[in-house]
Amino acid sequence: MMRSGGIDTASADRASASVQDARLISRLAISLAAGASLLSSPAFAQDPEAPERLEDLIPDSALENPEGWAEQGVPQSATDMEDAPPEVEADSPLDAMPLVTVPWPTEIELPEIDPLDAEEDIQFAEFPFETPALVDGSEERISDELVLVFPSDLALFPLRDEFLARFKTLSTIEELDDDANNARLAAQAREDEELLQRMLAVYGYYDAQVIRSVQGLTELDPIDAPQAERGVRFDIIPGAQYLFGNIDLGSLATTSRFGDYEALRGAFEILPGDPALQDKIVEEQADLDRALGESGYPFAAIRAPELLVDHARQEADLTMIVTPQGKYRFGSVTSNRPDFLSGRHLGTIARFKPGQTYQRSEELDLRRAILATGLVASVVITPVEVQAPVDGEPGVVDMQVELVPGELRTIEGSIGYGTGEGFRAEASWQHRNLFPPEGALKVRGIAGTREQLLGVTFRKNNFYGRDRILTLDAYASTLDYDAYDARTISLTGTYEQVSTLLFQKELSWSGGFEILATQEREADANGNFGPRETYFIGALPVYALWDTSDSLLDPSEGFRLGARVSPEISKRNGGDMQTYARLQADGSYYYGVNDKIVIAGRARIASIPGAPRDEIAPSRRLYAGGGGSVRGYGYRSIGPSNSNGDPTGGRSLLEFSLEARIRTPLLDNSIGIVPFVDAGTVGVNSTPSFDEIKIGAGIGVRYYTSFGPIRVDLGVPLNPGPNDDVVGVYISLGQAF
Template identity: 55%
Template sequence: MASAPLAAQDSEAPPALEDLIPDSAVENPEDWAGQGTEGEEASDNNDAPDPDTPIELPEGIDMPWPSDIEIDDVEPLQAEEEIEFADLDLGRAQLDLEEAETVRLNGNLVLGFPQTEPPFSERGDFLLRYEALSTIENLQDEDASIAQLVARAREDEELLGNLLRVYGYYDGQVIRSIGALQPGDEAASETPTVRFDVIPGNRYRFGAIDLGNLDQAPDYEDLRASFGITSGDFLQSDTIVQEQFALDRRLGETGYAFAAINEPSLLIDHEREEGDLTLEVEPGGKYVFGEVVSSDPKFLSGKHLGTIARFEPGETYQRSLSMDLRRAVTATGLVSSVSVTPREVTPPQGNQPGVVDMDVELERAKLRTISGAIGYGSEEGIRVQASWEHRNLFPPEGLLRVRGIIGTREQLAGVTFRRNNFGGRDQVLTIDAYASAQDTVAYDANTVAVTGSYERLSTLLFQKPLSWSVGALVLASDERNRVIGGVPRPRQTYLVGAVFGRATIDTTDSLLDPTQGFRVTGFLAPSTARTAGDQFYYLPNQVDASYYQSVSSGVIAAGRVRYSSIIGAPLFAIAPSRRLYAGGGASVRGYGYQAIGPKNDFGEPTGGRSLVEASVEARIETGFFDGAVSVVPFFDLGAVSIEETPDFRFVKYGAGVGLRYDTGFGPIRVDVGVPLNPDPDDAPVGVYVSLGQAF
């Protein structure tokens, strides 16, 4: 059989991997590895080249061994004494890390300030802000661990960098280090601590300032002066916000009803170390007020809303007066929502301002209310009170209220008509008619009365430096002193007519909880009374004054005095219900209501024709419930005299302590008073609860 011819083999081809591995390596790889390469004996692995023996060079290369190289002596350079090296001012902050001033904020946190020049000009305010925002500052020392500090240190490092930029230090650096306090430290321990070295660098300044189209306003100079940033001022982002607000307020208060200001833009140039500020301002034109237009004229007419407003047509538009109108409409209690929007009626022309009407969009609230209360008092007994009212039965703001009281010592039925904002803002017309029967510790009176008054009120929303009221009263009352032990007293009928006036000057900072200022109130009520077949004329009068002063942090000192008298008629000619009495929570604490003053043979208070009262107290914050609770020690005195001028024969003193809880609306008052010179019938202690301070 013929065999197939073999293919020709390339003499240049590289050998295959199998050809390079001999059979002996496969059969016994360990022996083969120790044989060395073919043609050589295994070398000793410990043989090493001698470092002192020159290496044989390949043919064609001739290089001397280093020991054979000769180097000529080099002459050293001589310093030239005439050369002076100047200190280069590269504009960088000068640092002294070793001698850095440090501030320890707590056991875990230290701030270092190594920069000496330029000085850190905003350092104090910077520290206060950092303390308020720091996550490490809020970490309790005993709860701190390295892991917690590391996590919070990253946040605080970023916070410090942001705060530096707020003050215009755009090249500032913060160096963070974490470890244990070293021995010798003022708070030395093994407590882990974080140290931040704050290097503010140079503070940037404002460069170019672009206020958009503000220069097109006719009173540009005045408006520009209200924006208190100029080129070259130190840069601070807070200042931008404050001055933007100041400019916006100035625009809104000088007639620019439709002014608009866009968000500010600050371009930082690190080479110039300046920031260019752009604030796009579109002032629009100037306007004056037009009419007030109501969206529901049958409910609250535009004419009535115009009497509430504190502006007249033709006056320069002021945004604050627009907002004030909105608050006043809300304060009526007749609306659930309200908005006040200026609407252009006539555009500005040349130097003449335009006119804007004020559109009042409102929604009606629920107008009917039924209310009631049940209570008990040691001086009043059981008392049940209820009322129904419609707050806009006679638009605009004509209220009708029907009320009644059933109690062990008082019964009453009455009806009241009241018109709010009558003839002006917070001016109220009231007509009230009632029939009542009262049995107090001093008298038993059955009365029918009609009272009318017109007053300017000071309210919680709009406290006024001057408030006043005038009015008239007509009543018929059948009265006697109380019956004690079954001994009857003769009843006496009084027909009384009076006109009255009251005025209050108020400089305090709150109606319910004043901390500074004073109040003075004067009252006069020329009266006439017919009783027992005779006509009598007399003049009730009263002056109240109170003063409030902060004497230290969290301590308010308060004091009051009252003087009252009835001039011109004997005591029997004055109805017992209209005489002067003292005692109780709003008078001399520690004594019962009407318990102070002259008494008859049966121990009944008869009332008097003159009265003097005085009180002092200290309102001391305790810190409990976030400062809402205060302790109030107090001292009161009072005297009632039968004569027209006080004779101080029946002076009583009371003292005690109270608690106040600040609700945000006003304090809840609980006072416990003790009579210091009681009569035999006086209780050993008096407790009083009410809303608001005692005076």
């Protein structure tokens, strides 16, 4: 058995022998050290056996005639002393050791070694390889330099396709195929061999063999040998696939007191006898962790899995200690900054209610919602136990929110251009939490060729519900169009539930009121504006949208259906009171042909029943044309017109659009082209008419960013009027619809 690899028994035997040799050498070293200690003992002056000193051995005559003294030779006593072995005391450790004499290396005669005979039957493989190492194998060519061979019987290795796809993404040879010389390719081959062994273990083949064969990679081959003459081949003999044996999940069974064990054990879909796939362990650990978090266990912990491989049984025992640590319900939400965002307000944002079984997804959702307010720089939510589980009943945890406020004041601006609309620049200043919690004040202004505006807006986010917004807006504006110009003062109020970029909703709705006073005038047949007329208007607009699309700014599938109803009452100076309703329905559909092409279509129908057109203020009538309507025509230029060609507006409207959104490989797939065709008509009566339909066509360019596409459309009117331009240009953020 082994944990993370086996032990080499031959290496262990060699290590044991080395230890014994080391002990013998140590004993010998100790004896030699003891002998050396005795031999080097100091000689005392009173010792008669002490050796003579250097001064005693060299007489004074040697100093007067050194050469003569040297020619006399060594005294006989000294020669005898060299030949005689040293005397050792009887109780010395060296007394028991025989005298060892070793001849000088130059005096040793070594026997001659006969050269080995050349083995002429050795054959080197040629590339492409002709004789596979497997008796019955099938080749999978990865590249010109890399071949893998598997057993032909798919039952011996059924995961071949998945294995190959994974190996291609990890192979060092495949990654550096273009610039590999011989030395580098040889090193890459060794790395890929280790990679294959690790991958086979991941798939449960712990006794697998990988046979590496190379061509053109020996030391004698030139470093720049042609690529066609070199290659690497791996023959894979997978062997038996190991199965899971015993599975230990720690104290997971303690969740049975809350009735959750069967469901939690079912979430961990590994049983004894299943193939021992390491990827499956990771996947099922995540599933079990998710199930614990969604079943009321906020403090559950899972230790890293351990796999004990038993080669005798061809099984792998899995140990993954799970500690549930009790089941809990949600309590209240608390805040470390109650004066900024109170716990009560955060509880309104949360989708869970006190008493509901704890779910980690609800905790994460609350965190995302707090970040979506735009008021905080960071937020940390920690479950805190306030009541422990007792007698099989879940405990209670409060959600403790610790947040750091972010920048609250912002200045924003935008610039746009559209044919017929001209240039339009908008700027605003906003304090997003001037009236806590989430009460924002915004001052905005618009300066443009056709429009000027100054307004103040109060906005209360998450007001009595998640993503519900209360808005009060007061503004004064002037509009200058070919059909009319208007000077307006307005007060509006809206309560709505809308989609956001973080939380797109299937159903959005709004309701509110609108009170305005406006002075407006129309152009006559000669294009001259007549006298201004004052209108006092009150409206109660209601809107609903059903949205199944997959994105707010760049949908690729799904549909949207919207309806708007606005009953209104109007009083013109010198005229009678008029009541009417402004009705509008919109629909769009998105079909993804593939990941590069999306077909999108749109239709709109609108009507104003209840009052003659001339009794309705020009700004409340229906118009068509422009970037969000029929491209190729000027803004609000389609519809009934006077003899000078200026539009006068109508009481009915029809619009259609069809376009293909095509992604290109330019700039790393961030550029798209969009051919389109639009059509629309505006009628005098409340029933739509097809008497005169304006058609526009063109092509657009999309630059895709992380927050949505930037749109530039060029449209051409196919049946233009006398005042229509040759081409229309439209620039905006997001798709046209």
